[in-house]
Amino acid sequence: MPADLNLRISPRTVQQETVDKLRLAILSGLFQPGSRLVESQLCAQLGISRPSLREALRSLEAERLIEIVPNRGPSIPALSWEEATAIYEVRELLEVEAAGRCASRIPAEQLRELERSLLAFEEAAASHDSLAQVTTAADFYSIILANCGNPILEEVHRGLVARISFFRGRSMSLEGRAQSSLAEMRDIYESIAAGDEKAARKASKKHLLKAKAAAKVAMENGV
Amino acid sequence: MPADLNLRISPRTVQQETVDKLRLAILSGLFQPGSRLVESQLCAQLGISRPSLREALRSLEAERLIEIVPNRGPSIPALSWEEATAIYEVRELLEVEAAGRCASRIPAEQLRELERSLLAFEEAAASHDSLAQVTTAADFYSIILANCGNPILEEVHRGLVARISFFRGRSMSLEGRAQSSLAEMRDIYESIAAGDEKAARKASKKHLLKAKAAAKVAMENGV
């Protein structure tokens, strides 16, 4: 029996469920940025006790998905454009690196998976379902990050992307953004498929810069 | 009155104090890797209640400084060399970028601060106090990261460095490591002082590669 086969069934605790539910709610924009989360209300809605909720909130605070100010409680942080820019810059650093590494080491099976996710995004881009666009695009990146050979890169990237999900939904719904995004992602895919590390980095960098620019436009339009 | 002047005095809560105390304890190696942290014991030692402790533990879990397995409780993760390598690689990515940016934008006052920290490390290197060496070296990086113009870069870097503190103490006590580390750091400082971005990146990269190699040796020696 392989040693790394983890047979432990990890029971899902109330706190884990709560973190997942709240994270999903935040990422899908259920709460307005700046709005406060009242513990007693959340307890009632989630059907859990206050200690369990507070543990979950501490986890989300450490992920920077919420802020907790002493004696004021938790709230959804309003991301400034400066912060978003900083995140995009670091994300670029990580994603470019991941794409480059991925080009030289992705297994054939995973490459097919990447192609599938590209096709899924193509379909979403053709429709006008911006939620599907964001989801399928996220899948595409996830596969790249998961195959770059560095789990930390993946972990950090996931954390950062979560924090700018607010902008990604809005920029994707800009006129023509989905289509040009598709073209850029196809470039990335083809560079990786060709095993061309340098091209993959270049394509990835270009994509990120355009995504950042689109996010800026979306923000300034105040969509 | 400037809008960004934060006059709010933020009261320190029990949970914050606890997170800080435990983090410090973990980083200074008070707990053996793999050892379990028993809630009731920690409560007694810290003089706090279990709910407060559990909140603090969730924060530390999200920072990846401890692991919490359902029904087994918190423990200090034993970092494998593969994980440490992955962290060193991402750290390299971030630190090289930060050094490069820093070279072209650090204010004169902060540059002097950087020089002071270099001198402090020099002093520590001359002594055989490896704790002082790690501390002063950390100060040196902190100043670079704080002046790279990207707070996210700094934040992510801090999180990663914390996780490999275990190795840094050990590698610094290798024969001659402190001295060669000093030479590398002086290179970085001088490149930054000269405003030479390219040289700063190069020097930073070289330093990181050597640090990683030293950490590997330290680990294999099983110090």
Place this chain on the structure above:
DNA sequence: GATTGCAAGAATGTCAGACAATCCTGTTGA
């Protein structure tokens, strides 16, 4: 009318105690 001061209500920070579910360990029995 605008501002200050105050008081009631709401929300948070923290604790104590409880109990079921799970894990760990040593003993017993085959």
Place this chain on the structure above:
DNA sequence: TCAACAGGATTGTCTGACATTCTTGCAATC
């Protein structure tokens, strides 16, 4: 020797409580 089991230890979760702090509306003052 190995498997089953019993007991204690530990965690997951809840309820309830209370002091402290924040918020808000109203009254009083300039």
